[in-house]
Amino acid sequence: MTSSAPADVQVRGALRNRLVISLVGGAAVLAILIFLVVRSYAAQIAQQGQDDVLGASVTSILDAAIIRNGVIQIDIPYASFSMLNTPSDDRVFYAVYQDGTPISGYADLPPPLDTNATKNDFRTVTYNGTPVRLATAARVLIGADVRTEVKVSVAQTRDALSGTLNRISRNVALFGAGFFLLATVLSFWATSTTISRLRRLTDSVTRRGPKDLSPVAKPVPVEMAPLVSSLNSLMSRLDQSLHRSEDFIAEAAHRVRTPLATVRSHAEATLHRVEREENRQALRAMMRAIDESSRAAGQLLDHAMITFRADHLELQNLDLVDLVQDLVTRLTPIADMKHIDLRLTGDTSVPVSGDPILLQNALRNLIDNALKYAPSETEISLNVTTASRPTVEIRDQGAGFPTANMADLVSRFSRGENASDTIGSGLGLTIAQDVAAAHGGALVLSNNPKGGACVTLSL
Amino acid sequence: MRNLVTLILCFLPALSSAQDWEDRQFFGTTSPTQTLRVLSSTDTALFEPIIDHFLQSNRDIAVEYLVASTADIDAAFRATPERFDVVISSAMDLQFKLVNDGYAIEIEDLPAPDWAQWRQSLFAFTAEPAAIILNRNAFRGHPIPRTRQELIQAMRARPDIFENRLGTYDVRQSALGYLFATQDARASETYWRLMEVMGSLGLRLYCCSGDMIDDLTRGDLVVAYNVLGSYAAARTENANVLEIILPSEFPTTMMRTAFVAAQTDKPETAASFTRFLVEMQQANSDHASFPLPPLNPAENVDNQSTIALGPALMTYLDTLKKRTFLQEWENAVLQ
Numbered sequence: 134m135t136s137s138a139p140a141d142v143q144v145r146g147a148l149r150n151r152l153v154i155s156l157v158g159g160a161a162v163l164a165i166l167i168f169l170v171v172r173s174y175a176a177q178i179a180q181q182g183q184d185d186v187l188g189a190s191v192t193s194i195l196d197a198a199i200i201r202n203g204v205i206q207i208d209i210p211y212a213s214f215s216m217l218n219t220p221s222d223d224r225v226f227y228a229v230y231q232d233g234t235p236i237s238g239y240a241d242l243p244p245p246l247d248t249n250a251t252k253n254d255f256r257t258v259t260y261n262g263t264p265v266r267l268a269t270a271a272r273v274l275i276g277a278d279v280r281t282e283v284k285v286s287v288a289q290t291r292d293a294l295s296g297t298l299n300r301i302s303r304n305v306a307l308f309g310a311g312f313f314l315l316a317t318v319l320s321f322w323a324t325s326t327t328i329s330r331l332r333r334l335t336d337s338v339t340r341r342g343p344k345d346l347s348p349v350a351k352p353v354p355v356e357m358a359p360l361v362s363s364l365n366s367l368m369s370r371l372d373q374s375l376h377r378s379e380d381f382i383a384e385a386a387h388r389v390r391t392p393l394a395t396v397r398s399h400a401e402a403t404l405h406r407v408e409r410e411e412n413r414q415a416l417r418a419m420m421r422a423i424d425e426s427s428r429a430a431g432q433l434l435d436h437a438m439i440t441f442r443a444d445h446l447e448l449q450n451l452d453l454v455d456l457v458q459d460l461v462t463r464l465t466p467i468a469d470m471k472h473i474d475l476r477l478t479g480d481t482s483v484p485v486s487g488d489p490i491l492l493q494n495a496l497r498n499l500i501d502n503a504l505k506y507a508p509s510e511t512e513i514s515l516n517v518t519t520a521s522r523p524t525v526e527i528r529d530q531g532a533g534f535p536t537a538n539m540a541d542l543v544s545r546f547s548r549g550e551n552a553s554d555t556i557g558s559g560l561g562l563t564i565a566q567d568v569a570a571a572h573g574g575a576l577v578l579s580n581n582p583k584g585g586a587c588v589t590l591s592l
Numbered sequence: 593m594r595n596l597v598t599l600i601l602c603f604l605p606a607l608s609s610a611q612d613w614e615d616r617q618f619f620g621t622t623s624p625t626q627t628l629r630v631l632s633s634t635d636t637a638l639f640e641p642i643i644d645h646f647l648q649s650n651r652d653i654a655v656e657y658l659v660a661s662t663a664d665i666d667a668a669f670r671a672t673p674e675r676f677d678v679v680i681s682s683a684m685d686l687q688f689k690l691v692n693d694g695y696a697i698e699i700e701d702l703p704a705p706d707w708a709q710w711r712q713s714l715f716a717f718t719a720e721p722a723a724i725i726l727n728r729n730a731f732r733g734h735p736i737p738r739t740r741q742e743l744i745q746a747m748r749a750r751p752d753i754f755e756n757r758l759g760t761y762d763v764r765q766s767a768l769g770y771l772f773a774t775q776d777a778r779a780s781e782t783y784w785r786l787m788e789v790m791g792s793l794g795l796r797l798y799c800c801s802g803d804m805i806d807d808l809t810r811g812d813l814v815v816a817y818n819v820l821g822s823y824a825a826a827r828t829e830n831a832n833v834l835e836i837i838l839p840s841e842f843p844t845t846m847m848r849t850a851f852v853a854a855q856t857d858k859p860e861t862a863a864s865f866t867r868f869l870v871e872m873q874q875a876n877s878d879h880a881s882f883p884l885p886p887l888n889p890a891e892n893v894d895n896q897s898t899i900a901l902g903p904a905l906m907t908y909l910d911t912l913k914k915r916t917f918l919q920e921w922e923n924a925v926l927q
């Protein structure tokens with residue numbers, strides 16, 4: 134996407150990268166969090182398990198304590214220690230204290246804290262260089278005339294516990310890594326699907342014809358709706374203003390042409406009545422100016438019409454030869470006035486699918502040009518063929534296109550240097566070019582090697 | 593009575609510090625690179641073929657084999673743990689406690705089933721049931737009792753035959769005897785009834801299996817209770833008078849165990865000796881080269897009668913518990 138971004142758009146960063154980075158980063162943070170939370174939770178549970186067994190062991194020993202003849206007797210149940218069996222063969226230590234003095238078991242075990250709580254008290258201590266979990270509980274025995282406190286501590290190494298924890302940690306780490314991988318794959322997938330919606334919109338806008346300003350009709354995700362709706366409204370405004378300006382031109386041309394025609398007929402009538410040569414001269418110049426204006430207005434009108442119709446071509450099956458023949462018939466009187474011969478050559482029938490009004494308009498402008506720029510007593514040849522595509526070739530025997538800026542001649546209102554004393558508005562070639570483009574064809578200007586201009590309109 | 597017990601307990605360390613070994617033998621080359629000191633409760637005769645076998649593949653090593661009673665082993669070893677390399681004893685509880693207290697090192701690469709090892713440090717290599725051994729002559733014309741209950745009935749029926757001719761371990765002296773007695777007492781009340789009946793008929797107390805079997809063979813005893821069957825079996829071959837009975841209602845089986853002392857200066861050799869013991873019994877060696885009954889995996893997997901290696905073994909070693917038990921025992925036996 135980034136690479137295909139047009140040069141005139143300022144690019145900073147890519148949505149895809151940002152999305153992927155934030156999703157993958159989020160997944161990584163989440164995976165680490167899962168690992169830490171589950172592991173600490175598992176450690177808690179495992180510790181709880183060991184504490185439960187240690188507590189039960191302590192309780193069972195305490196419960197067996199009795200005082201007989203003032204002497205403490207503890208018949209430790211076999212289960213008190215057998216319940217401390219672990220798969221890792223954890224070592225077991227214990228001690229029995231009477232009023233704080235050890236009376237049995239491991240006397241060097243870390244002594245119980247000085248609390249008289251009867252509740253189990255759990256500590257992790259180091260005994261003989263090994264970390265052990267130590268559970269202690271106390272019980273007060275009341276004999277005939279003595280009252281004594283018995284405390285029992287049971288300790289166990291933490292091999293099984295750490296084994297369990299390591300196993301859990303490994304599994305959780307694997308799970309976290311799997312989660313992260315899956316999340317990464319998913320975030321790439323999610324990102325590319327999200328981006329693909331954008332790309333599809335871009336494609337559908339890019340693929341449009343240059344004049345297609347219709348709103349985007351395909352459904353888009355809700356997040357893209359504001360963008361698309363402002364795009365649509367921009368296009369409709371553009372469309373409207375285009376239409377309005379074309380309407381305006383057409384209207385303006387129309388409104389100019391009618392009074393011009395009236396003025397011209399008045400001028401012509403006056404010309405017949407005036408006798409003085411200088412007055413007649415002035416009137417002729419006036420008529421020429423009027424012609425020029427009305428011709429320009431006509432062409433402006435045509436151009437506006439063509440711009441509008443290009444978007445809504447009314448295609449018909451027609452014969453290009455018939456169309457050109459028709460034009461030749463209509464223009465022959467004008468050609469005769471200049472003693473120019475219009476010659477139609479080429480195939481007998483060239484069927485095309487096109488808009489007849491536009492094609493007629495374009496070809497008439499081209500033939501007009503030839504009549505305008507070719508001298509009298511010459512010949513204009515119209516060659517209609519269908520070699521690879523339907524083509525009309527118009528050659529005259531004039532001076533040809535000015536070679537200086539031939540490519541610019543087709544742009545609006547551009548006139549060659551040979552046109553200074555010829556009536557024209559610089560729109561004729563533009564109209565022909567627009568019509569050719571609207572039909573998917575092209576207009577090619579060239580000069581005959583033997584002199585004379587050659588315009589090729591192909592569809 | 594309690595004073596007597598205290599007296600004996602006080603004397604035990606004194607005895608061991610004098611290094612009054614029951615037997616002390618050297619095996620192997622006279623100019624060894626290493627001398628492995630093995631502290632054991634097993635009679636030298638039973639261990640000799642095993643040591644010989646071991647030395648065949650370790651010709652530069654000598655073995656000093658020291659025999660002591662189970663209780664003496666514990667005391668001697670705790671007193672000078674750095675002087676011994678391998679400790680072998682039938683008193684599983686004392687062995688367990690030594691390992692629990694951190695006197696043994698782990699042998700990582702010794703494959704042993706879970707029930708036959710603890711912390712990969714204490715390894716069982718024999719399974720020996722406690723037996724009732726009878727002198728056949730006393731039962732001529734009478735059915736041979738197969739259970740403790742039948743023995744009680746037999747004694748009640750003919751008290752005159754049994755009077756003062758009953759023997760068992762003095763559990764105050766013999767750690768193995770104490771282990772058997774406590775496990776019996778744990779398993780069934782029958783033990784106490786048997787002790788009471790035997791006590792009322794006059795019970796002779798022994799320190800060791802060997803003496804009891806001697807007296808049985810001679811006819812001074814007619815019944816010896818809780819004797820190591822393996823020792824008797826070694827004698828039955830020459831003395832047809834002995835009948836070995838494994839009480840069928842609840843046999844008590846002990847596993848002889850070995851460990852490598854944590855402070856040994858030759859851990860590799862000590863470990864290879866221990867490994868040799870375990871592997872030899874696994875290999876189903878013939879009786880001549882391994883005269884002790886090997887572990888039986890089929891019987892041991894979840895056989896309740898075999899004393900399990902686990903922290904519960906420490907229960908009866910507890911001072912208070914031991915005091916209570918011995919009191920009860922004395923009340924039953926010494927009437």
Ligand SMILES: Nc1ncnc2c1ncn2[C@@H]1O[C@H](COP(=O)(O)OP(=O)(O)O)[C@@H](O)[C@H]1O
Nearest residue numbers: 502506533548549552557558559560561562586
């Ligand atoms: N047949 C031709 N021969 C020579 N020059 C031509 C011919 N047709 C067009 N041109 C040149 O192309 C220019 C643009 O033509 P066009 O767009 O029809 O405007 P115009 O109204 O000036 O004829 C003209 O001004 C002229 O210089």
